[in-house]
Amino acid sequence: MTQPRVRFAPSPTGYLHIGGARTALFNYLYARRFGGKFILRIEDTDYERSTEASVQAILDGMAWLGIDFDEGPYFQSRRIDRHKEMAAKLLTTGHVYKCFCTKEEIAGRKAEWEKEKKVWRYDRKCRGLRPDQHPDKPYVIRFKTPLTGMTAWDDGIRGRVSFANEEIEDFVLVRSDGTPVYNFVVVVDDVDMDVNLVIRGEDHISNTPKQILIYEALGAAVPGFAHLPLILNNARQKYSKRDGAVSVMGFRDEGFLPHALFNYLARLGWSHGDQEIFSREELIQYFDVKDVNKAGGVFNMEKLLWLNNHYIRQLSPEECAREVVPFLAALGIDAVDDPRLPALVKSQQERVKTLKELASSLQFYFGDEVAFDPKAAAKFLTPEYLPLYEELLRRVEAVGDFTESSLEPPVKTLAEERGEGLGKVAQPLRAALTGTTVSPGIFETMVLLGRERSLKRLGAAIRKIRGQ
């Protein structure tokens, strides 16, 4: 088998969204699996919409996910001369022709056709023009599509796909301002870059026959094609910006780990038996385009969250602490140099689904004051708990060195003396210390909070009740 050369060719008109990221991922995985080359080419020939910032966003997104490429980034806009050269070549070989119809004229004729409910395709008015009949006007270059026959290919994912040539109009290759159009440049570039397998979204299927025709006109080898199923929203339509967090970097900002997204995206439309969790190496080892599903897949945030939780738990407390620092900073907590951080993180790691959630779950460990959750306050910051809190303060104060084993006996004993389960004491205590009814184990929480802060908070709870 010849070395596969695949490419990801995004247009820099926005951020790298999950659909694009998955296309990039599948190309990357394929190249790595089969020892091929993965090329990045920026299709920036839509000068109206392409931006420098978008190019950077694509690069950043891929870097964050760890999808590295072997060649590029190439910029399509810098190859215009080459595209024009090839267009000129096709003019001499007679595969294309100059068309002098203006947009207005075409719009007029199109309207006529549609009035008669006929399907409009360019009517080939200029197809038969001899050079001596060429007016001195701007023109576009159109492809001389075969009038009969079929154009087909064996799609790597879908099997044989075919189009009747009569369904394909004489499409434009070069605009009247001399700039080449997508369907043409993409072929020239793929030919020049020796791309021999095109893995891209299903939304490109209808472009494929046109491109194959161009390959043939150019006398170039037609590459293989594999059209990926689309990522769908809950309404089962193509996932778009309207559907929420679509930008890859948006996921980072929401506290997702790159590997969680990487794993999730790989499993959306592809599978390997019943396996759900894959390391990057496993993915490279197993991935093949022939195992990709044909049907579109709905993006499922719940499952991504589950995976993210899985990978967060996988991190060592130290690693996880490093990851959460920026999210704590966003909450106004500077924990970079806090030696307690790994231990604090460890206490919450398995309880959260994102780093953002982890940061907020860590909040109560910081500062002297606790922010009381209204419900917790209403339930536990009441006079009936005053005696309990006072007794708790006395007994906990008596413990010199805070460890789980030094704290557990006095609190448990108190509960026993009151003829209650530990929960009856632990919950009010938890509320006083954390401001909420949910936290890691109560003794662990006290140890992490430290003696001083714990006592201070208990005292504060007592004062609050008295003040009411």
Add this chain to the structure above:
RNA sequence: GGCCCCAUCGUCUAGUGGUCUAGGACAUCGGCCUCUCACGCCGGUAACGCGGGUUCGAACCCCGCUGGGGUCACCA
């Protein structure tokens, strides 16, 4: 509307003619564990869109229908 693609639990999927009374995962619902939450463990609900063929036998093959999606630019 034309053309093209697609069709297994709510969702992601396994399944490639018999081992399917259809498996796994997320979600969901019970239960256990338990100081709360989470984790973990045990268990439950839940799917082959419909109709014809082919075959001794179809989730798997063929046709039709229905449904969904994509695409129809001098955008990429």
